[in-house]
Amino acid sequence: LGKLGLPDLSMRVRTGRNFKQFPLPGSMTKTDRVNMENFAAKAFESLIAMPEYGGKYISITSGSPHEISNEEYQAVVDSHIMFKDMAADTYLAAAGIASHWPHGRGCYVSEDRGFVIWVGEEDHLRIMCMKKGTILNEVFDRLKGALDVVNGIESIGGFAHSEDYGVVTSCPTNLGTGMRASLHIALPFLTSDGTD
Numbered sequence: 108l109g110k111l112g113l114p115d116l117s118m119r120v121r122t123g124r125n126f127k128q129f130p131l132p133g134s135m136t137k138t139d140r141v142n143m144e145n146f147a148a149k150a151f152e153s154l155i156a157m158p159e160y161g162g163k164y165i166s167i168t169s170g171s172p173h174e175i176s177n178e179e180y181q182a183v184v185d186s187h188i189m190f191k192d193m194a195a196d197t198y199l200a201a202a203g204i205a206s207h208w209p210h211g212r213g214c215y216v217s218e219d220r221g222f223v224i225w226v227g228e229e230d231h232l233r234i235m236c237m238k239k240g241t242i243l244n245e246v247f248d249r250l251k252g253a254l255d256v257v258n259g260i261e262s263i264g265g266f267a268h269s270e271d272y273g274v275v276t277s278c279p280t281n282l283g284t285g286m287r288a289s290l291h292i293a294l295p296f297l298t299s300d301g302t303d
Contacts, residue, residue: 109241116290118243120250121235123276123285124257125267129231132277133203140211140227144168147226150260151215160256161218165189167209187237189214190228204229204277222253229277230285232257243288 125131129143144166154160166173167180167189175183183189193205193212200206212227225233234257236250257263267275273283281287 113241113292115239115241116292117237117239118246118288118290119235119237120243120246120286120288121233122250122254122287123230123274123281124232124234125275125277126231126263127265127267131267131275132227132230135203135206135211137207137210140207141168143231144171144211144213144226147215147224147232148173148213150262151224153260153262154215154217154256157256160222160253162216162220162222164213164215166213168211168213169209171213173213183214183216186220188216188220188223190225190233193228199229202277222249224257230281243290247288
């Protein structure tokens, strides 16, 4: 990317994981969602205790000990740390994935805000790393290291996996590794008036 003369870009690599001991999001009850979030938040205490990760867990579940205000929620959505209101997505609603919004939803954020784990979005966990730069491998390598740490948290007890298809995810397009990599590139002169 640097050889193309592109400036620093917003880069993100993420993967989805689902706990073995809970139903997939489309089949979860409200109680399942809250129990799954509490289970995840407890596991993330290991990450928070590590100097290389640190950070905190935030929740949008009413009554959660990690609950944040509506204003704080909007701020983390605007900064691309947290996911938007899923209830507004007709596809997620039809699949049952957005049911019981906002119960059972939250987010782990590392101290440097470059490593994030969404809880209760399309999959139980969306584990992602992001940064501004031009070397995508740096983001991928950090995600690989972070995923190894998450996989090593004993209390998690493993993720849903199929011998035939790999990592089990809510959306079939993510089966296998559950991974996606993306970057935002500004395309000058794409519009006549310079709008996004």
